Amino acid sequence: MHSNSLHKKIKILLVEDEKVTHRSISKALERHGYDCVGVYNLQDALNTIKQQPFDLILSDVILPDGTGIDFLEEVRKYLFSVPFVVLTASGKKSLMQKALANGASDFLTKPFNLENLPTIIERNLERRRLEDYKNSKKRTSMLFKTIQALITALEAKDSYTSGHSRRVARYALMMAEALKLTEHEKFILELSAILHDIGKIGMPDSILKKSTSLLDMEYKTAKEHTIIGSNIVGKIDELHEVAAIIRHHHERFDGTGYPDSLKGEAIPYFSRILAIVDAYESIVSDRVYSKQKSPETALEELTSNAGTQFDPVLVNIFAELIRNTSIRERQNNAS
């Protein structure tokens, strides 16, 4: 049995009108652990792909009510990347060229050895996976660039915060390494770090740039950036985790933070990380309301608030991390 049978079965649509060939191919597919749905003409093929998704399509060229090339053309209109393997009896060059031009992934010339089917199928699935991976990387990098542009616009309003989100994200990623987070978790944490103050986009400059302490009303407005930011990001379904993390990045471990006064482990894990790296970055940079301080002083401030403002375990991990990094940097500079 094929190894794929251990996992979710790969689903293949077989379009072949010749009964004996149809039967032998579908039997071979099942034997190798694939899930096979078989149809005998173009019309049924068209109806079937509208009803259910397939991982791969195997289609004959000559069908009683049309051709496999017609089918391929229809498939490519909305199933852009599903592998489409053309079964041909002739291997006619012009036909193969037409199929390729329409996005065929591979050819199988009949008669073929049924034992070769898994190799052909896996080769095409693998190619598809690689393409999907490349595309998702491209999309991710585009997403980050777009978001970065947005944040740059936000931070341009205030020279003191310029680069803040990017630096917070860098510290967040150091924590991600130390905590051995998965790639997906890193992605979520980095995105949350970059976007954590996005809610300030609607804040009046009079509050953002104020150097004296804020009035009660102003403070109330400033606090709302957590909710506004979370609502903005929450509009994107795929980012609901990020939205929750942003909402709670000003909660305090002892339950006296905002906006929901969450306490301890009720605060999302990544919000607890963000609270630490955000505070650290603010202390070591020049801000409107305070001069920059040394990493040592910043870490002292952070650890003295372990258990009250910050998650004590995480804050110690972070302090350790910064101390080790600065030792390493000093060593590098010395050598």
Ligand SMILES: [Fe+2]
């Ligand atoms: Fe914030």
